[in-house]
Amino acid sequence: MNSYFDNAATSWPKPELVYRAVDECLRNLPGSPGRTAGGSGDRLLFDVRNLIARLFNIRDSSRIILTFNSTMSLNLAIQGLLKPGDRVVTGSMEHNAVSRPLKALENNLGIRLDVIRASPDGYLDPDDLRRTLCLPAKLVVINHGSNVCGSLQPIEAIGRIVRDSGAWFMLDASQSAGAVPIDVERHCIDILAAPGHKSLLGPTGTGFCYLGPGIDPEPLMFGGTGSQSERDTQPLHLPDRYESGTLNFHGLAGLRAALGYLLDRGPADIERCETELNREVLSGLQSIEGIELIGPVHNRERLPVFSIVCPGKDPADLSNILSEDFDIATRVGLHCAPWAHRTLGTYPGGTVRISPGLFHTDPDIRNLLDSLDQAVRKLSR
Amino acid sequence: MTPEPFVIVLFATVHQTLKMESRLEKEGIPYRTIAKPRSISEECGVVLRISREDIGRVQSAASREECTIKGVYRQINHQWSRID
Numbered sequence: 001m002n003s004y005f006d007n008a009a010t011s012w013p014k015p016e017l018v019y020r021a022v023d024e025c026l027r028n029l030p031g032s033p034g035r036t037a038g039g040s041g042d043r044l045l046f047d048v049r050n051l052i053a054r055l056f057n058i059r060d061s062s063r064i065i066l067t068f069n070s071t072m073s074l075n076l077a078i079q080g081l082l083k084p085g086d087r088v089v090t091g092s093m094e095h096n097a098v099s100r101p102l103k104a105l106e107n108n109l110g111i112r113l114d115v116i117r118a119s120p121d122g123y124l125d126p127d128d129l130r131r132t133l134c135l136p137a138k139l140v141v142i143n144h145g146s147n148v149c150g151s152l153q154p155i156e157a158i159g160r161i162v163r164d165s166g167a168w169f170m171l172d173a174s175q176s177a178g179a180v181p182i183d184v185e186r187h188c189i190d191i192l193a194a195p196g197h198k199s200l201l202g203p204t205g206t207g208f209c210y211l212g213p214g215i216d217p218e219p220l221m222f223g224g225t226g227s228q229s230e231r232d233t234q235p236l237h238l239p240d241r242y243e244s245g246t247l248n249f250h251g252l253a254g255l256r257a258a259l260g261y262l263l264d265r266g267p268a269d270i271e272r273c274e275t276e277l278n279r280e281v282l283s284g285l286q287s288i289e290g291i292e293l294i295g296p297v298h299n300r301e302r303l304p305v306f307s308i309v310c311p312g313k314d315p316a317d318l319s320n321i322l323s324e325d326f327d328i329a330t331r332v333g334l335h336c337a338p339w340a341h342r343t344l345g346t347y348p349g350g351t352v353r354i355s356p357g358l359f360h361t362d363p364d365i366r367n368l369l370d371s372l373d374q375a376v377r378k379l380s381r
Numbered sequence: 382m383t384p385e386p387f388v389i390v391l392f393a394t395v396h397q398t399l400k401m402e403s404r405l406e407k408e409g410i411p412y413r414t415i416a417k418p419r420s421i422s423e424e425c426g427v428v429l430r431i432s433r434e435d436i437g438r439v440q441s442a443a444s445r446e447e448c449t450i451k452g453v454y455r456q457i458n459h460q461w462s463r464i465d
Contacts, residue, residue: 042427046399062396227395227426237394 002364003328008147008175008305008335008355010197010204015261018254022203025253041249048208048252049239051259055267056192057183058210065209065242066252070174071097072220073193073209076242077170078102078141080217086138087112089167091124092343093151094143096336098172102141118343122151122295126158133165140167144182145175148340148353149295150278150305152176159188168215174198175303179274181267190215201262201358202255205248211238221245270358277304277356277365284369285354290376294344294351307344307351313379315352321378322352326371330354387456388464389428390439391421393449398427404442410435420461421454436465 004012025044049061058064067073078101082088088102092115106113116132118124124142133140140162145152155171162169170191173182177192178199184192189212196206211217219234223244228235235241262270278299285293285306294307310318319332333350334341341347354372356365392398398414405412413430421428431439436453443450453465 042395042399043402046396049396062394237396239396240394 001367002357002360003326003367005354005356005368006329006331007198007357008353009331011199011201011357013357013359014201014203014254015258017257017261018201018203021257022250022254025250044249044253044256045247048256048259051256051263052208052210054263055178055259056210057185058192059185060213062238063211063213063215065211065239066247067207067209068205068248069197069207070172070193070195073195073207074098074141074170074172075101076209076220077191077193077211077215077217078139079105079220081139081168081215082109082111084110085112087114087136088139088141089114089116089129089132089137090141091115091143091153092117093122093124093146093148093153093340094141094337095147095172095174095340096338097174098141098143099339115339118151120343120345121297122146122149122340122344123301124153124158126154126161129158130161133161133167137165137167139170140165141170141172143172143174145173145179145303145305146295146337146340147175147305148335148337148346148351149307149344150175150303151296152180152301152303154301155182155187155189159186163188168212175305178262178270179303180271184210184212196251196255196258199358200255201258203248203251205251206255209242211242217242219244273358274304275299277358277360278302280362280365281306281354281356281368284365285372288369288373288376290380291372294346304357305353305355307346307353309346309349309351310376310379315350318375318379319352321375322371325378326367326375328368328371386433387430388433388436389415389418389421389430389454389456389461390436390443391417391428391451391454392443393451395426397446397448398429400446401429401439401443401448404446405429405431405439408438408442410438410442418454418461421452421463 049064053061074097105111168190171189173194177194192210196202197204221244225240227240291308296302316332322328331353417426417428454461
């Protein structure tokens with residue numbers, strides 16, 4: 001029985017071939033990327049870039065920068081692109097990985113930050129964005145899928161509005177990459193940031209940042225790139241410019257396997273499974289007395305990420321009962337997204353977040369719902 | 382001294398070199414990826430060693446892949462000389 005329901009933090013289990021790929025790479029693959037003649041390290045990184053390019057319809061795979069997580073990807077673009085006086089627009093559902101660097105730059109660099117408030121169930125109104133962009137902005141940063149309540153923003157409309165305004169559109173796809181189709185061309189995405197270890201099903205310590213044509217931030221890190229070593233300056237060509245030091249080679253071997261798995265299954269099949277998960281869990285949660293579902297209460301435009309509270313009770317108590325009595329893993333608190341909780345009306349108490357994954361079965365979901373029902377009854381006694 | 386039957390092709394970046402590996406494999410052009418000779422440039426990196434008779438095919442493939450050839454070199458008496 002799979003009782004791990006914290007896939008929004010990191011996905012588990014991984015496909016079997018991911019484990020094998022990491023093991024194979026640890027045991028057998030010699031050399032470090034870019035430093036060994038004919039080494040398989042460079043080929044591994046190249047393969048990962050190409051697979052990411054296929055998944056997200058990216059034309060030039062050299063503009064896919066491999067990182068260690070989404071936070072690094074987001075900071076690479078945000079800190080590297082913004083200058084004093086630049087105007088940035090974002091939404092009120094952002095994770096700290098976006099809000100903290102933006103607030104730091106507001107305080108330290110003098111950028112102008114405008115935050116569009118989402119609805120109480122977690123959705124931005126594209127018309128609000130259109131009105132906000134009547135004044136020029138340099139960058140619009142939007143969290144595609146909420147890590148608190150699962151609401152999915154309308155990025156097709158948002159991307160078009162931002163493109164028409166002349167600003168750059170940066171999508172934080174931390175929760176959505178691998179779960180729902182994302183197309184940088186169709187969605188007018190200039191910068192795409194995602195981790196490898198959530199719905200892309202790879203190991204932790206992996207991620208990427210796609211920089212569209214003409215997007216050339218200042219590097220965050222300077223150092224050895226395995227190229228132009230005679231120079232004191234960072235190379236200008238991509239991806240080397242943004243990849244100093246040794247990457248998580250073994251993790252990326254796992255990510256390569258995971259990306260292959262996702263492409264073989266196909267985005268349509270993945271989306272179908274996610275939709276079915278949504279339907280099953282949502283239906284079950286709505287039938288349990290004593291809990292309140294936070295955010296969207298429908299099965300459209302959402303991820304399988306659910307936040308609940310027991311009115312009048314500390315969510316930590318519910319999470320602890322689920323863990324101790326039923327061995328069910330959830331995540332309680334603010335989920336590094338206080339802005340989202342303020343929008344949803346659950347600040348500062350937080351919620352219990354339940355996030356099933358691609359490999360949960362019907363019995364796993366029934367066990368979750370039965371256990372939750374019993375836990376709520378116990379809490380209410 | 383007869384020049385080696387091989388030449389080496391230097392591309393603009395490692396990324397382009399890897400793109401060309403895939404292209405040459407698809408087109409059945411034999412190659413080997415080797416360390417870039419220091420006498421050519423002090424940059425770290427790799428080059429593709431190919432048969433001299435395949436230079437034209439590789440140049441065409443590079444054009445199709447939008448990859449930039451920075452130089453083609455042959456070795457005579459252990460010295461590398463640029464030929465294109």
